[in-house]
Amino acid sequence: MNFFKKDNVLSVYFLYLILGIFIYSILQIGEFPQKYVFTEWLINYEGGYVRRGILGQLIFEISNIFNIDIKILILFFQISIYTIYLTIFYLQFSKIKINFFWLLIIFSPISFAYPLIELMVLGRKDIFIITLFLIFSIMNYKNLNSLFLYFTFFFGISTFIHEITFFYIFHYLLVIYLYKELILKEEIKKKQIIIFFIYLFLLLYLNLYLHSFVVIEDIVNSYNYENITIYSGAISHLKPSFSDVLIGTLNHIKFINILKYVGIFILSTIPFLSFIKFKNIKYFSTMNIFFLIFILSIPIYALVLDWGRVIYINYNFFIILLLLFFKLKLVDLEHLDTMIKKIDFKYKIMIFIFICLMFSPDILSKNPIEYFPLPSQFLRFAGGIFEKINELL
Numbered sequence: 051m052n053f054f055k056k057d058n059v060l061s062v063y064f065l066y067l068i069l070g071i072f073i074y075s076i077l078q079i080g081e082f083p084q085k086y087v088f089t090e091w092l093i094n095y096e097g098g099y100v101r102r103g104i105l106g107q108l109i110f111e112i113s114n115i116f117n118i119d120i121k122i123l124i125l126f127f128q129i130s131i132y133t134i135y136l137t138i139f140y141l142q143f144s145k146i147k148i149n150f151f152w153l154l155i156i157f158s159p160i161s162f163a164y165p166l167i168e169l170m171v172l173g174r175k176d177i178f179i180i181t182l183f184l185i186f187s188i189m190n191y192k193n194l195n196s197l198f199l200y201f202t203f204f205f206g207i208s209t210f211i212h213e214i215t216f217f218y219i220f221h222y223l224l225v226i227y228l229y230k231e232l233i234l235k236e237e238i239k240k241k242q243i244i245i246f247f248i249y250l251f252l253l254l255y256l257n258l259y260l261h262s263f264v265v266i267e268d269i270v271n272s273y274n275y276e277n278i279t280i281y282s283g284a285i286s287h288l289k290p291s292f293s294d295v296l297i298g299t300l301n302h303i304k305f306i307n308i309l310k311y312v313g314i315f316i317l318s319t320i321p322f323l324s325f326i327k328f329k330n331i332k333y334f335s336t337m338n339i340f341f342l343i344f345i346l347s348i349p350i351y352a353l354v355l356d357w358g359r360v361i362y363i364n365y366n367f368f369i370i371l372l373l374l375f376f377k378l379k380l381v382d383l384e385h386l387d388t389m390i391k392k393i394d395f396k397y398k399i400m401i402f403i404f405i406c407l408m409f410s411p412d413i414l415s416k417n418p419i420e421y422f423p424l425p426s427q428f429l430r431f432a433g434g435i436f437e438k439i440n441e442l443l
Contacts, residue, residue: 060148060156064140070166070431071132075125075173082121083275087173089283091124092275097268100288101257104210105175110272120273128173135181136162142188142373150390150398154321155369157402159410159423160314164362166431167423170413171359175212180366182208183218187225187370188377194236197229202249213257214363217350219250220342221367225374232378264288299353307415311357314411314419315344318365321405322372327385334380343368351415358411 082088094106109123139162143152155161165172186204191197205222208215230236266280266288280286319340328334347364351357375381393401410423420426 086283096272097265100264101213151325157406160365327382357415358413
């Protein structure tokens with residue numbers, strides 16, 4: 051068996067990611083409850099309806115019913131969802147031909163390894179947002195009614211986990227459009243459109259209006275943590291209004307930071323722009339998809355300062371759509387193979403190093419870019435394991 055076959059390398063890489071996430075998740079639980087990621091998990095409905103509260107309420111109720119430590123429940127949920135997320139992606143990749151293009155996508159430092167490169171991202175609820183969309187995109191639908199039914203479930207649950215989901219509604223609608231046009235070949239009924247807008251209005255009402263009446267003190271008081279207050283971590287972000295958040299973020303944005311992240315965005319999409327050509331389907335071209343996704347992501351960057359986290363979410367959604375494009379046979383595979391064969395092996399090595407091994411964004415836009423992220427992360431992980439083994443010996 052040749053260890054360096056693409057399939058073997060991919061298996062080892064995903065096992066490494068699962069192992070790394072398992073170990074680092076256990077290690078960071080020692081910072082419970084004060085670390086930002088854990089304050090996000092403590093948001094519940096004990097003070098009324100609040101955005102991001104469904105997972106917090108779930109673990110709150112389980113903890114009370116079965117007398118299980120909340121931090122153990124959080125750890126279980128975190129490890130479980132990352133395992134599901136990585137396993138599903140691995141199974142999807144096992145169905146397609148892994149070539150140089152896919153290696154650039156999979157080993158990009160802003161795709162699957164980013165939570166290990168930037169540990170401030172590890173354990174955030176974003177992983178649920180990505181995984182729910184991933185499951186929604188790969189399901190087989192019998193008709194439009196079932197497609198809309200699953201949309202209401204996955205999109206709705208996702209918005210209850212984190213309101214950032216609203217900015218990815220285009221991605222959900224694109225999946226619906228592609229299934230409608232290429233597989234189901236049904237016309238959307240007026241009743242379905244009306245229900246869709248009523249449902250969307252209800253979700254917006256809950257997250258923009260009803261949320262404003264939440265009593266944050268009651269959420270904090272539902273726990274017995276002396277060092278957690280209404281000003282702690284993610285809890286402190288519940289009260290500011292949409293306009294206050296927008297103004298606050300815009301005041302901190304600097305032109306140099308925009309250049310850094312635009313550069314990373316372009317660098318990460320070079321494989322897509324260089325190798326992917328869509329078949330003769332209306333509205334589909336690499337540039338159209340590129341600019342549409344880029345433009346749709348701009349409002350998110352205007353609302354948060356942790357741009358590294360946002361680019362990680364965006365790239366995962368992008369990969370999910372790519373997999374769907376391949377599944378629906380929208381990609382010209384002959385063109386892809388031809389473009390890959392044109393590149394000499396030594397240039398492939400150089401391209402891989404430049405795109406996958408050189409740069410990675412810090413979670414905060416104001417911080418410097420990180421260099422050699424994947425090698426550094428591996429050395430840090432290996433060094434930590436070696437150190438623990440020495441301690442045991």
